[in-house]
Amino acid sequence: MTRFLKVVAAATAATLALAACGGNDDSSGTGTSGGNVSAADVDAALAKGGSLTVWAWDNTLKNVVSTFQNKYPNVKVELVNAGTGDKQYTALQNAIAAGSGVPDVAQIEYYALPQFALAMSIADVGGYGASGLQSTFTPGPWNAVTLGADKVYALPIDSGPMALFYNKEVFDKHGITVPATWAEYVEAARKLHKADPKVYITGDSGDAGFTTSMIWQAGGKPFQTSGTDVTINLADPGSAKFAQTWQPMITEKLVASIPPWSDEWFKALGDGTIASLPTGAWMPGNLVTGAAAASGKWRVAPMPQWEAGGKASAENGGSSLAVPEKSADKALAYAFLKYAAVDEGKDSRIKEGAFPATTADIAKPEFLNAEFKYFGGQKANEIFAQSAQNVVPGWSYLPFQVYANSIFNDTVGKSYVSATPLADGLKAWQDQSAKYGNEQGFTVK
Amino acid sequence: MADTLVVGRKRRSWAGWKFVGPFMAVFALVFLAPIGYSIYLSLYRNRLVGGNSFVGLDNYTQALQDTQFWSGFGRVTLFLVVQVPIMLILALLVALAIDSGRLFGKAFFRVTIFLPYAVPAVVATLMWGFMYGPQFGLVGNINDALNVTLPDPLSGSLALASIGNIVTWEFVGYNMLIFYSALRVVPASLYESAEIDGAGQFRIITAIKLPAIRGALVIATIFSVIGSFQLFNEPAILRPLAKNVLTTSYTPNMYAYQLSFSGQQYNYAATVAIIMGLITMVIAYVVQLRGTRES
Known part of the structure; x- marks a missing residue:
């Protein structure tokens, strides 16, 4: 009975607390977060000092925390790694539901922001001065943290305009030219795998982030939200284009089914088993540490295109820092946000390899001309910066994207392990996401 | 007065x-x-939009018609029907062998077979997960060394059997110990008189040993029934290695976990947990009734 009890007890505790804090939100939360505060509060909070708990998994924040504490000696910051991505969101949601142990600052990826914003569990920091930062950030990330409204739910700390990372040595060995379109990419995958059956052009075992970014680049807009009306259409032209092109990659077993971020995956990136990766501009740091064996062999190219001669790109990943509504000292928390996203903290993070979300930094010559040793001295930032400008506008995520992504492998995953066509997998994902949305009180069409 | x-x-x-x-x-x-x-x-429903409201037995109606829940339930039932007999028979054979007194190094065997139970389930599963790896794990190594292609143990058709293998490895020793300790309390004089009456070892087992440990058999079966219905650790830990096969509703407990912690649907998760608890109680009770009636 113990496991049963654990589940019940956990559910019990969480819901008890949820009920309790529901009341708090009604009495104190409504409309106050953005209104009664000002930038002066932030300075006052810094002068007064205090302590902050920051939940983040981004390594570049370690330095930010120590320099922040040096600059403001009366502020004590504790940096906690509560898990990466959805693991942290689960922990954060539980802490928020329980009403205790909620951090003052949390790292949240762009795709997850709508979910926290909708539940009103993160504060609108517009009133602390964030609403004046529109021109500071590049349009993609800014749109992601404002959710197209006049509130600011977080400050962007990086962005992930996509590019094609490829192992030039493997490509050259088998006479593969860098594909300019996805059709060429599929052809290259066939050629490569035929030449050496142990080599795959890329690894893909079903990843929600990758799939949504591919659809984004193809011009799809499968998720639309207006108030509580949600539209999900994973059969729109962009999604269909992706499903059709990517299908042979799975059917002909041209992609390695190695789970991303596993030890196997990094090993495969290092030894040439996986020869390329279409992913976000935040990848270089991971390659340097995770696949050191392949240093100097990899290069970066613009994303293959859906239309020959096109220039479209998409964002993949990218994070922001948000202040949970339950934080005891929101003004002080915002001071840390600003330091890490706009002021000195941002500079040290860019030096450590974070891809900037700030307009000024992305245009700086020293940034664009930086030579990457890992990429054989290539000035990779030029390609990333170009990609950032070509991100297809108008994309949005679901207000329950974290949950939707959690069932991606239940549904679309079937297409990777059985004869289910990718288009049917996407349809199943749409249906189950819609079911959840309706259960949660949205009107999903 | x-x-x-x-x-x-x-x-x-x-x-x-x-x-x-x-x-x-x-x-x-x-x-x-x-x-x-x-x-x-379980009588309420809390939603992102619309808040908390009383819904009566709606959650139960929903759960009873929930294909995800029932397919998970079907999976653990299959697991129960196949894995539990294999595990208990193995445990019984080992217990009888050790108890027979004819085994050389009996203490060594007892400890070795019990040892996997002392390994935390999480560690054991991680270890097996590594061995199951078709690329860089043991399976991969065998493939490379012998130039063969073994099927992926975590593919759709084999995953449940692979999980059964881990659970059997973990719990044979535990059940063996239950059986063995029940066998130890049988007075040796019974065996002596049976031998004098001309009974062979096999006859002693069927006529004395098995009836004597019936209680232990029933208890071990009930534990295993409960364990099977609550299958969670092994598939949940293996999930990152085979997300497409080990879905979030692979077992009823995983489904409850997913509903509660990813979906924030605490009410529905509680409903699923209660229904599973009730079914488990009924089946455990039936096993107990059957076990005691025959004696």
Whole structure:
């Protein structure tokens, strides 16, 4: 009975607390977060000092925390790694539901922001001065943290305009030219795998982030939200284009089914088993540490295109820092946000390899001309910066994207392990996401 | 007369409560309260839009028609029907072998077979997960060394069997110990008289040993039934290695976990947990009835 009890007890505790804090939100939360505060509060909070708990998994924040504490000696910051991505969101949601142990600052990826914003569990920091930062950030990330409204739910700390990372040595060995379109990419995958059956052009075992970014680049807009009306259409032209092109990659077993971020995956990136990766501009740091064996062999190219001669790109990943509504000292928390996203903290993070979300930094010559040793001295930032400008506008995520992504492998995953066509997998994902949305009180069409 | 009776009654009940009080308090706190509260929870529905509302038995109606829940239930039932007999028969054979006294190094065997149970389930699963790896794990190494292609142990058709293998490895020793300790209390004089009557080892097993440990067999079966229905650790830990096969509703407990922690649907998760708890109780009770009636 113990496991049963654990589940019940956990559910019990969480819901008890949820009920309790529901009341708090009604009495104190409504409309106050953005209104009664000002930038002066932030300075006052810094002068007064205090302590902050920051939940983040981004390594570049370690330095930010120590320099922040040096600059403001009366502020004590504790940096906690509560898990990466959805693991942290689960922990954060539980802490928020329980009403205790909620951090003052949390790292949240762009795709997850709508979910926290909708539940009103993160504060609108517009009133602390964030609403004046529109021109500071590049349009993609800014749109992601404002959710197209006049509130600011977080400050962007990086962005992930996509590019094609490829192992030039493997490509050259088998006479593969860098594909300019996805059709060429599929052809290259066939050629490569035929030449050496142990080599795959890329690894893909079903990843929600990758799939949504591919659809984004193809011009799809499968998720639309207006108030509580949600539209999900994973059969729109962009999604269909992706499903059709990517299908042979799975059917002909041209992609390695190695789970991303596993030890196997990094090993495969290092030894040439996986020869390329279409992913976000935040990848270089991971390659340097995770696949050191392949240093100097990899290069970066613009994303293959859906239309020959096109220039479209998409964002993949990218994070922001948000202040949970339950934080005891929101003004002080915002001071840390600003330091890490706009002021000195941002500079040290860019030096450590974070891809900037700030307009000024992305245009700086020293940034664009930086030579990457890992990429054989290539000035990779030029390609990333170009990609950032070509991100297809108008994309949005679901207000329950974290949950939707959690069932991606239940549904679309079937297409990777059985004869289910990718288009049917996407349809199943749409249906189950819609079911959840309706259960949660949205009107999903 | 009436007064003394009342006083006497009071004193009696007070004394009784004093003895069971500490137990009852803990029992109520950690057992009755959570169950009561989850029943309460299961009658409500809390939504992102629209808040909390009383829905009566709607959650139960939904769960009874929920294909994800029932397919997970079907999976653990299959697991129960196949894995539990294999595990218990293996455990019984080992226990009888050790008890026969004819085994050389019996203490060594006993400890070795029990050892996997001492390995935490999480560690054991991670270890097996590594061995199952078709690229860089043991399976991969065998493939490379012998130039063969073994099927992926975590592919759709084999995953449940691979999980069964881990669970069997973990729990054979535990069940063996239950059987063995039950066998130890059988007086040796019974065996001697059986031998004098001309019974062979096999006859002694069927006529004396098995009937003597019937109680232990029933208990071990009930534990295993409960364990199977609550299958969670192994598939949940292996999930990152085979997300497409080990879905979020692979077992009813994983489904409840997913509903609660990814979906924030605590009410529905509580409903699923209660239904699973009820089914488990009924089946465990049937096993117990059958086990005792035959004796």
